[in-house]
Amino acid sequence: MISLIIPLYREEQGLDATVAAARKALGALAQSCEIILVDDGSDDGTWDAIARHAAAGGVRGLRLSRNFGKEAAICAGLEASRAQAAIIMDGDLQHPPELIVQMVELWRGGKADIVEAVKPRRPREPLTARLGSMVFYRLLRRLSGFDLTGASDFKLLDQRVCEAYRRMGERALFFRGMIAWLGFRRVQIPFEVPDRPNGRSKWRFGALWSLATTGLTAFSSSALRIVNWLAAVFLVLAVVLGVRALWVFFTGQPGAGITTVIILQLLTGGFVLLGLGIIGEYIARIYEEVKARPRYVVAERTGSNE
Ligand code: UDP
Numbered sequence: 001m002i003s004l005i006i007p008l009y010r011e012e013q014g015l016d017a018t019v020a021a022a023r024k025a026l027g028a029l030a031q032s033c034e035i036i037l038v039d040d041g042s043d044d045g046t047w048d049a050i051a052r053h054a055a056a057g058g059v060r061g062l063r064l065s066r067n068f069g070k071e072a073a074i075c076a077g078l079e080a081s082r083a084q085a086a087i088i089m090d091g092d093l094q095h096p097p098e099l100i101v102q103m104v105e106l107w108r109g110g111k112a113d114i115v116e117a118v119k120p121r122r123p124r125e126p127l128t129a130r131l132g133s134m135v136f137y138r139l140l141r142r143l144s145g146f147d148l149t150g151a152s153d154f155k156l157l158d159q160r161v162c163e164a165y166r167r168m169g170e171r172a173l174f175f176r177g178m179i180a181w182l183g184f185r186r187v188q189i190p191f192e193v194p195d196r197p198n199g200r201s202k203w204r205f206g207a208l209w210s211l212a213t214t215g216l217t218a219f220s221s222s223a224l225r226i227v228n229w230l231a232a233v234f235l236v237l238a239v240v241l242g243v244r245a246l247w248v249f250f251t252g253q254p255g256a257g258i259t260t261v262i263i264l265q266l267l268t269g270g271f272v273l274l275g276l277g278i279i280g281e282y283i284a285r286i287y288e289e290v291k292a293r294p295r296y297v298v299a300e301r302t303g304s305n306e
């Protein structure tokens with residue numbers, strides 16, 4: 001059995017096309033398959049469409065009680081699956097379903113526990129998004145040692161990987177990073193990201209920013225070390241400037257200009273706040289983790305054996 005998990009948020013428009021393409025791709029496999037559609041709290045007709053597809057068979061639907069975000073939707077899908085392999089795919093046809101056959105073949109060949117589709121080139125997107133993701137992936141590589149450049153969420157996971165993923169209890173979910181952390185034998189296949197045929201991307205700056213900070217803080221505590229480095233630099237600066245100020249004082253020369261004082265004030269103030277901000281991010285993470293709330297809440301299920 002293979003599960004195809006599709007997180008959906010306001011995808012009513014393109015859902016029929018996506019499910020049709022998914023059914024066709026799965027139909028080409030000589031193995032029993034199911035499609036798990038996770039409605040991430042859509043406020044359009046997505047859930048009704050899912051219920052319709054579930055009634056036709058071969059599809060299970062999961063409705064989250066509100067919009068928890070794609071990472072939580074993927075998690076819900078993976079926890080609902082008990083198949084030998086699970087494939088995660090976007091619901092907007094930006095992850096070509098034709099690749100599924102190739103992914104399953106590579107997995108069946110027994111040489112890979114994870115088959116990941118990677119983007120050698122980023123899709124057409126605004127310059128700011130391109131720049132933002134470049135900075136994020138470079139920072140992540142520097143801080144955590146995991147190079148996720150070109151990674152996508154389009155992946156096939158063997159059941160052992162799914163099992164290991166389900167055991168990761170953290171609230172701050174970052175799917176591709178967590179899968180990278182898990183290790184296992186992996187094979188990559190390149191793919192071109194086509195334009196979205198329907199609707200538009202749900203990612204807004206705020207959501208991407210929070211995903212980026214989650215990714216960075218959840219994957220490494222090295223950012224905290226930046227604070228120490230800043231402190232060290234300032235300590236050296238303080239000693240040098242302190243000695244100089246004393247020298248000037250005891251030799252009876254007039255004191256240094258007010259400009260220096262202002263610049264130093266601003267610099268120290270700025271860096272202290274930056275340090276506090278970084279520490280604050282980690283405290284926020286700890287706070288979220290210790291609350292230990294569920295990562296998502298399922299409001300409704302539909303389809304086979306529910
Ligand atoms: N998605 C989701 N919850 C969200 C945002 C997005 O489940 O809060 C789903 C969305 O329906 C789609 C996939 O995640 O299937 C990718 O979303 P989108 O196409 O908006 O992102 P992009 O392709 O721009 O990365």
Ligand code: MG
Pocket residue numbers: 090092094196201
């Ligand atoms: Mg998309």
